[in-house]
Amino acid sequence: MGNSSKLSLVLIGLILGASLVACDDGRAGAQDAVKQLASAVSALDVGAVAFEGKDSGAANDQLKEVFKALAPAKPSVQAGELKLDSGTATVPLDYSWNIGTEQWKYTVSAQLKKSGDKWLTVWNPAVLVPGLADGEVLSSSNETPQRAAILGAGDVPLVTYRPVVNVGIDKPQLGGADAADSATKLARLVGVDPAAYATQVAAAGPEAFVAAITLREDGTRTITDGQISAIPGGRAIKDMLPLAPTRTFARALLGAAAEVSAEQIEKSGGVLKAGDTTGTGGLQQQYDAQLRGTDGIVVRAQKAGLTAEEIKAASPDPRRVLFRVEIKAGTPLKTTLDPKLQQLAEDVLGKVGPASAIVALRPSSGAVLAAASGPGSNGYDTAMLGQYAPGSIFKMVDSLAMFRNGMTPDSTVDCPATLTVDGRTFKNAEGYPASSLGSVTLRDAFAHSCNTAFINARDKVSQAQLESAATSLGVAVEAPSLGAAAFLGSVPGAAEGTEHAASMIGQGKVLLSPLSAAVMAGSVAKGAPVSAQLVLNPNAGTTPGTPSAAPTTAASTTAGSTPPGDAPASSAPAPAKTAGTPVTAAEAASLADMMRAVVTSGHAGFLASVPGAPVGAKTGTAEFGKDNPPKTHAWIVAVHGDLAVAVFVEEGGLGATVSGPLLKEFLTAAG
Structure with a gap:
């Protein structure tokens, strides 16, 4: 290549270089300065920003004083399109604050000036808030609404x-x-x-x-x-x-x-x-x-x-x-609680020492009318969250499974005084009448609560059938309309030997809450599974992003309370979405027939004098703990017109003699 060619290339390079320098009007530097400014204001710390007409430290102090009343909130600040005019630049800054539940948005204009090779932000309080003057700050005042009822x-x-x-x-x-x-x-x-x-x-x-x-x-x-x-x-x-x-x-x-x-x-x-x-x-x-x-x-x-x-x-x-x-x-x-029935339930439980509960609901609608936990519960929601072996009230589930295997209330069953399963001896409750031993009707075995008769049926009623029958009566099934934390019952789908035998009399790993016991009784009265309802407007007026109602789970606990005694706080298996095979009106009528027999010929005869619609009931006594003799939970459930009630006492002796009188007092006063 000749000298002239080399010279041409040098000249071209010089010309191109000069044109590139001419195109560099400082935009890149100004944009970097704007980016730093927006980031610094977002952090409410402009101590590292170079200002014209203001010391950075003094500007930072003023910024903090201006926005002090909004603490701990900080703005999100985004820079808009930069406009360049010789050695000055202007840029919009878009502010967004989260104030309470809403957003406060505004735009200000920031000015920058070039000083040597640096861009300085021209200090002006109006770069923080539109129209803000020196010596002005922001204030924030709150007005709190009264809490709703x-x-x-x-x-x-x-x-x-x-x-x-x-x-x-x-x-x-x-x-x-x-x-x-x-x-x-x-x-x-x-x-x-x-x-x-x-x-x-x-x-x-x-x-x-x-x-x-x-x-x-x-x-x-x-x-x-x-x-x-x-x-x-x-x-x-x-x-x-x-x-x-x-x-x-x-x-x-x-x-x-x-x-x-x-x-x-x-x-x-x-x-x-x-x-x-x-x-x-x-x-x-x-x-x-x-x-x-x-x-x-x-x-x-x-x-x-x-x-x-x-x-x-x-x-x-x-x-x-x-x-x-x-x-x-x-x-x-809005809830379904009936203030008179709730107060009545609490009055009835007022003299009970151990943890206790009364739950009353309306079978036709599932409305929970009362959910009272006695003074012995020490603040724990025994009524809704308690997890206890139900004892013989679970024979309602056994009986439904037996009906589905072809039996009726008039079918004959064998009720021996004792029964041994895999080395464990089961017996009937103390004072079981000798006249109801031997070959008796299922109705009679149910009325007097013959443990051995129901355990004898274990080979014909599988654990899976028990689980299915329980869900048919609304037990261990989700209650989407309940709107409150609750234990809805737990019935394992698999169990063998003594554990399956224990399940037949509501022990083993079978657990109910007083709420789920009332649901079970209510499903008999309704002739279809009851889905309990307590809260009528669970999503009204809630703040976006704030959960309103905790999902109803198989087991959950209430903040600040601990389950007393035998009630475990651990989670049981999640309830079923829906009842697998809903109880039919005919099946419910057979169960109602046997529940009525508990009152007319069984050991809940004391309920015969309750005025109004005839009462059907089932008692239950469930052993727990390792004492000898073991402590017992006392249960009784009843239906009375369009009312289903469960009464529970944690350390209560026999269901008929301990929970029964409480139920009678409640039903008689409820009218």
Whole structure:
């Protein structure tokens, strides 16, 4: 190649290079600076951003002060299309904040100037919020809606706002008295731990009111205002709280609502804040979002340091509204609970020492009318969540399986005094009548609850047939309309030898809750499987993304409660989706015939005097534990017109003599 050719190539290269330099107008550098700015504002930290007219540290301090009221929220900031004009650039910044349940979106314009080989952001508070001036910050105020009510049958309020007094020590009113002495006296008066309360009062600030207890203002309060005010610093402050009719009314089922704790705030992921009321346990916790509603929130721009007094005195309001989230009241939770029957069930169980339960439902609709857990349950929802061997009430399932193998209530069965299976001896309950031993009708064996007769049928009734018959009666089947955490029963589909024999008398691995026992009885009254229903509007008014109703599972637990005694908290196998072979009207009529015989000729004769429709029943006594003689669960289920009831006592002796009288009292008063 000649020199002239080389020279031409050099010239071409110089020309191209010059044109490339001319095309580099600084856009790439400006875009990098904008990208850094958007990222820094998103993180609420612009300490590393280079500004014109403002020290980076001072700009960062101002940004944090401007947005302090929105903490812990941070914006998402995206840069739009950059416009370049010589040594300046403008770019839109699109902000998006999550404020409560809504998004606050706005766009501002940022300006950059080139200084040497660097692009600097021109500082202006309006780059943070449209129209924001120096010396202005944002403020945020919340308006919290009242918690919605929980309603019973006919929309009667069960949980609603009721008057209370918060009793405590108001430290500014101590008047020189010893705080520890006053705290100790008040604690003893109201029945709380004196040492713990005195420590709490000592730790509080000098202007604090330290609550010791909240008392209902419903005529049952025995501690008077005079007794409280007689203690230096003692004070009773009137308030309203969402409460059930009484302290114990359906407590395990409904749960409670109270001011949110620090732990609940932390676990809520920003949903809850100090001063909110939230649910703990039961329906209050499960449907918290529906009942709580959503706060109204107003974001304003205002002069830094503006006081509440200045705002009140000014006209017009010196603040300007930037964004508003409208307050949304919670939606009342509608349930099928009958307040009179629920209270009656609790009154009946009030004198029972061990864990206990009464569940009443309407077979025609599946509506749960009462689900009471007695005082011995210690706050656990025995009625809905208890998992217990059902004993002889499970003979209803055996009998259905036997009908399906060709038997009738008049078929003959063998009822020996004892029966040995694989080395284990089974016997009938204490006091079993000798006249009903030997060759008897299935009706008679059912009426007197002959264990050996039903175990004798084990070779003709497989474990799989038992499982199928149980689901036919609504046991261990999902209840999609229940709307509450519950144990729906568990019947294994496979068992052999003594375990299968034990299943025939409702022991082994067969487990029912009082709810599922009531469903079983109700399916007989209905002539079809009952699907229990408790909550009527489980999805109303819930916040998007917030689960409203926990799925009903085979076994689940209620927050803050522990199953007493023999009730396991572990999960049983999941219930079936639907009953495999629904009980027929004819099968149910045969079962109803035998349940009536329990009252007319069996050991539940005490129910014959219950007024109204004839009562059909089945008793059950289930052994548990390793004591000798073993402890027993006492069961009885009954149908009475369009009412099905299950009564359970955890350590109860015989079903007929322990749970039976409780059932009679309930049915007689229920009318």
